[in-house]
Amino acid sequence: MNKARIVIAGAGYGGMNTAVTLSKKLGPNDASITLVNKHDYHYQTTWLHEPAAGTLEPDRTRVKIADVLNTSRVNFVQDEVLEVKTDEKKVMLKEGELEYDYLVLALGATAETFGIPGVHEHAFTKWTLNGARQVKDHIDAQFANYNNVEDKHEGLLTFVVAGAGFTGIEFIGELSERVPELCKTYDVPREKVRLFVVEAAPTALPGFDPELVEYAMNLLESRGVEFKINTPIKEVTASGVIVGEGEEIKAETVVWATGVRGNPVIEKSGFEAMRGRVKVNPDLRAPGHDDVFIIGDCALIINEEINRPYPPTAQIAMQMAKTCANNLIALNKGSTDLETFKFDNKGTVASLGGKQAIGVVGSRKIYGGTANFMKKMIDNRALFILGGPLLTLKKGKFPF
Amino acid sequence: MNKARIVIAGAGYGGMNTAVTLSKKLGPNDASITLVNKHDYHYQTTWLHEPAAGTLEPDRTRVKIADVLNTSRVNFVQDEVLEVKTDEKKVMLKEGELEYDYLVLALGATAETFGIPGVHEHAFTKWTLNGARQVKDHIDAQFANYNNVEDKHEGLLTFVVAGAGFTGIEFIGELSERVPELCKTYDVPREKVRLFVVEAAPTALPGFDPELVEYAMNLLESRGVEFKINTPIKEVTASGVIVGEGEEIKAETVVWATGVRGNPVIEKSGFEAMRGRVKVNPDLRAPGHDDVFIIGDCALIINEEINRPYPPTAQIAMQMAKTCANNLIALNKGSTDLETFKFDNKGTVASLGGKQAIGVVGSRKIYGGTANFMKKMIDNRALFILGGPLLTLKKGKFPF
Incomplete structure (x- = not known):
């Protein structure tokens, strides 16, 4: 047999x-x-x-x-x-x-690059563990460079996230939370840092409930995130992204998250x-x-x-x-x-960094602490299904 | 067909x-x-x-x-x-x-009464929702009575839990946590309240890891719980329980949890x-x-x-x-x-009241906050399996 x-x-x-x-x-x-x-x-x-x-x-x-x-x-x-x-x-x-x-x-x-030129050459596109470590090291290096270069050129501390979908929003949520700490560590004035989210569609988080989208955008804006909605990216270059009618956002860090x-x-x-x-x-x-x-x-x-x-x-x-x-x-x-x-x-929860999140469970909208806890539950559940309680204990997200 | x-x-x-x-x-x-x-x-x-x-x-x-x-x-x-x-x-x-x-x-x-006389007549035996409400109302009434009766007789505020298994320990854990608050609400001096756990077997929580059993007993004792281990109950009466060689523990509240x-x-x-x-x-x-x-x-x-x-x-x-x-x-x-x-x-976690718990997950022993969080996860998971995320949100145990 x-x-x-x-x-x-x-x-x-x-x-x-x-x-x-x-x-x-x-x-x-x-x-x-x-x-x-x-x-x-x-x-x-x-x-x-x-x-x-x-x-x-x-x-x-x-x-x-x-x-x-x-x-x-x-x-x-x-x-x-x-x-x-x-x-x-x-x-x-x-x-x-x-x-x-x-x-x-x-x-x-x-x-997905949608054929936009320069993406593979100049943006971070790999949403893998190796890719994530690369992005992190690059961000840290940009901050470390600030007080080591004469020419504090535009774009050095400008971070562009291409795409305001789930991944883009969750990433900018984390990054915007971390920026104050990065500024402190590297002696960088907060106003030198700019965070952009550029989205071609007419809204951030397309498909999500508009009320939750507004909550998320307000929260992120309060941390200094600038949204450019309805703004297709035409090209990514070594110095930034070209958007709309040829406007350039100077940025040495472009994270690609358009889908x-x-x-x-x-x-x-x-x-x-x-x-x-x-x-x-x-x-x-x-x-x-x-x-x-x-x-x-x-x-x-x-x-x-x-x-x-x-x-x-x-x-x-x-x-x-x-x-x-x-x-x-x-x-x-x-x-x-x-x-x-x-x-x-089973529902969807997007984290916004810190203790913030938004989500939809059935027909119910959730915000803030409840959504944040649900997100942790979801993360732990994936571990539980994969490797049972021991894996959850080892790698899970506990509130301490 | x-x-x-x-x-x-x-x-x-x-x-x-x-x-x-x-x-x-x-x-x-x-x-x-x-x-x-x-x-x-x-x-x-x-x-x-x-x-x-x-x-x-x-x-x-x-x-x-x-x-x-x-x-x-x-x-x-x-x-x-x-x-x-x-x-x-x-x-x-x-x-x-x-x-x-x-x-x-x-x-x-x-x-299970093991044929011990008086259990059904004088102890709380129903581990159901109705039974639980009955126990709670009875406890509150005993405290409320304290300052309304002339004769502050022995047994009025003595609470006996028969059985130091899972249920008995989890119950005394909650009750011992609540006693200080009850004393405050009803103006009862703490020393008037006695909490007993009576167990016929040679150990509390039989089958559990001895180290965890000790942790649990120490913790509960620090809240004033008195353990009588290796002590079979001979009879439950209107005024208490008869144990060992005829000794009586005067108690107007006996909660039956022997199995x-x-x-x-x-x-x-x-x-x-x-x-x-x-x-x-x-x-x-x-x-x-x-x-x-x-x-x-x-x-x-x-x-x-x-x-x-x-x-x-x-x-x-x-x-x-x-x-x-x-x-x-x-x-x-x-x-x-x-x-x-x-x-x-998948493991076992026993709560001890407050933010305390003990448990075994695989070969790993857990205590305190980690065990407490695992217990909440387990409770939420049961809801999730039964009714999905909406039920979990509605009835689940969240840390706020």
Whole structure:
């Protein structure tokens, strides 16, 4: 008897949770499970605004894969996925290849630049643990430089966040909280620091309740954040960003947060995709590929209430992981009766730095301390689902 | 085609979670689901030490069934279960009867008296919402009486907790925290109040780590709690408890917390049981009854590591609910491939009142603030599983 070979590519919220669930529910004789990931750790993507702004130790957002995954049950391969050859049932890696009977693609997203010139060259675009550390070090260096350079040129301490979506707002929330402390540490007058959020859409946090958007903007403005709404970025240059009709904001720090697209491996492997995302079947398999599941940021599912795709979030990725694991178990048993994925929206909370947050839970709007506590609960819950109470204790957000 | 009739008896952790899961996963054409419960609310049994001691509004521990259960999918019957006639597939209620194809018995526990005389007559034994309110009102009345009676007799302000298990310790923890406030409110000198915990076993919190037991006892003693360990209660009388070799502790308040036994309906219905608990099959069905699941406090499952039954807890009841619901769905589909229940111990935390708690998570011992926060997380998690984030917001324990 040949055991099915299940390969899971990517150790983000989708891949990790699929691997952990399968490792618990499938016995060693049921299937062989392989997880492949670039790093030997998983990180909490939704927390990255904190280490990026320097308000949380980067290590806190990271979980060693071997700490939460039973590696005697799951074979872990540290390598980078380059392409999937679906007709040969092979995943091509930088340093090898993996054959599969069932494949789970959970490769996450990369920054969407909308073809705007200069983004990759001059902006920080990597929303990864390494990317976050880079942003943090750069910010610190800009402050450190201030009293070491003769020419205190415009832009040295100007920070531009491109995009007022969830990520952009959470990042500027942290950074605006930290600026007073940075000014103190590096002897920089507060008025030398400028913080911009530039957004092409007619509102910050599109899709969020307008009352909450106003609350967030007022709060951030009170910390000195300047919003440029309805203002498309035309180009990113070495000295700043060109917006609107050619106006330049001089800035040596541009953080790109205008949205994401699916991992390029998806398109490279020949899956039909929109911005790198595959419109998956209700059972989360790729159309025409009965042996390939696509979950997380690379999967596109339509919210039928508003006839638009669900945004790619950790929440939906974790729920997909559950359905994906159940369906793999069913397939492995020889069943064809697969579960239909249904998103169960538990709500959304955006942190604004400090003890501030806003959110929507069901039809209820929440602010301030309550929202902040909910955010911590959400963060701890993700850890709990992944690694149980011990991981929560180790890496969780406790109020002391 | 006849739809299967599923009847769930009891709306505690086991019954409620089974009902909620089934209501989400079975369509209206798959099965009819009926939940029967004495009250139109579920309550958090693990929180009852708080309203019983008067440190939490009783309503906070209660959840209206209609608030979390889709009552257009689940037929709710408010009535009391008296007996199950398994051969007729009927549940006999106080005011009627229910026919079933599949039955889930989740009827909870009652106090175990070990045949000690006077318990039912003179002690508080009902660990229910109504019982908790009764204890609280009685405590308040004893304090209120102090300055209204001539004869400040011994026992008026002596409070005895019988049993130093989980429930007894959590209750005395709350009460000892509240005593200073009660003394202030009612102008009672602190030294007039005595708090006893009487335990027949050679240690408090049997089964808990000795270091944690010592921490808990020291803390409680510092609040004036007197422990009588290794001291069996011989009788409860109108004026107190008789312990050891005939010594009497004069006490007008005796709270019974020596342990529980399964609901009497189990034995009355002819199931083979030990102290009201049925040793269920691995799929949680009663031996010899393919159509009856027994979960929660009435189910007995052996922890094979130590060859002793798992103690009845909310945690295990909630996990059983999940397996039970999955197995009902499988049976309803015509499958005979049922899931085996496996307890996944997430740890245990006992609150000690105030901001104090002790616990074990995996192999790690926790104390004080960390344990207290974990306890709140556990409490909130139970709400989250039952009713999602909105219920958590409404009834949860937030640190403000």
